[in-house]
Amino acid sequence: MKTPYSYNTISDFLLSQPLTIDVEIDDESAGCFPLKCIEFEATVLHVGMHDFSRLTLDLSPTEVLIYLNMFLVWMRDSLDRERFCVVERFLDSALVLLFSGKFGSKEPFFDALRAARWMGEHDELLFRPDMGIASGRVAAGFAGTPKEYTGSVFGRPLLLAAACAKMKPPGEMAACITFPESEWQGYSFMELFPPLEFDHPEQGHVRQPSTWKLGEPRSVDFPSMGEVVLRDVASFVHWAPRITARQKAAEWLAMIKAKGFYKNNR
Numbered sequence: 001m002k003t004p005y006s007y008n009t010i011s012d013f014l015l016s017q018p019l020t021i022d023v024e025i026d027d028e029s030a031g032c033f034p035l036k037c038i039e040f041e042a043t044v045l046h047v048g049m050h051d052f053s054r055l056t057l058d059l060s061p062t063e064v065l066i067y068l069n070m071f072l073v074w075m076r077d078s079l080d081r082e083r084f085c086v087v088e089r090f091l092d093s094a095l096v097l098l099f100s101g102k103f104g105s106k107e108p109f110f111d112a113l114r115a116a117r118w119m120g121e122h123d124e125l126l127f128r129p130d131m132g133i134a135s136g137r138v139a140a141g142f143a144g145t146p147k148e149y150t151g152s153v154f155g156r157p158l159l160l161a162a163a164c165a166k167m168k169p170p171g172e173m174a175a176c177i178t179f180p181e182s183e184w185q186g187y188s189f190m191e192l193f194p195p196l197e198f199d200h201p202e203q204g205h206v207r208q209p210s211t212w213k214l215g216e217p218r219s220v221d222f223p224s225m226g227e228v229v230l231r232d233v234a235s236f237v238h239w240a241p242r243i244t245a246r247q248k249a250a251e252w253l254a255m256i257k258a259k260g261f262y263k264n265n266r
Contacts, residue, residue: 011151037141120175132164
């Protein structure tokens with residue numbers, strides 16, 4: 001059942017809330033168009049498919065499509081756990097997720113970090129997504145052509161989250177989450193990345209240290225944005241999968257061909 005804050009899409013959100021701006025602009029050069037938007041504070045989680053260009057070169061086009069769909073289904077398991085998350089859009093090889101008080105989140109950065117942590121701790125197919133987080137003022141609005149208008153979100157946090165995802169530090173990390181250092185102020189590492197606790201049939205209740213490590217602040221010069229101090233949280237515990245997502249993509253296509261479901265329609 002939906003809560004009062006549950007929205008499947010940005011368009012749902014726009015159609016159910018009072019708008020910040022609701023006018024029609026008649027520009028002498030560009031022409032006439034509606035401007036309908038809501039400005040609000042939000043945290044953006046950018047989740048990119050790791051090394052997508054290399055995947056595209058190494059796999060066949062259909063294998064890439066299979067890989068992409070496996071990635072999105074895996075992401076869905078994470079999103080089903082997050083009541084305060086709205087999927088902004090899918091951008092070629094990345095998913096943009098929004099967390100905000102407008103969606104019921106009391107601590108958007110905490111919720112975004114928790115979602116990213118889940119992905120790093122449940123990556124049994126070795127997707128190794130590139131994850132970046134940034135917060136600030138955004139505008140959700142309708143944009144498009146007279147034939148179709150879609151809801152989307154705009155603002156500096158989207159650009160910064162995407163840049164953070166691509167600016168992981170060097171090293172053999174199993175998972176990494178990158179964000180501006182200013183986001184971390186006031187948070188406790190033990191609160192956000194608690195020890196792993198579980199009941200073992202022979203050892204009883206087991207409490208293991210967190211598999212994540214908090215990195216030191218580091219300064220990065222972003223094109224067009226200037227110098228930004230970043231912080232990273234990384235896990236160095238690697239999965240030992242029976243098979244990886246890219247191997248499974250190739251296997252699925254081979255099976256489809258073997259069963260006669262692949263039709264060469266050149």
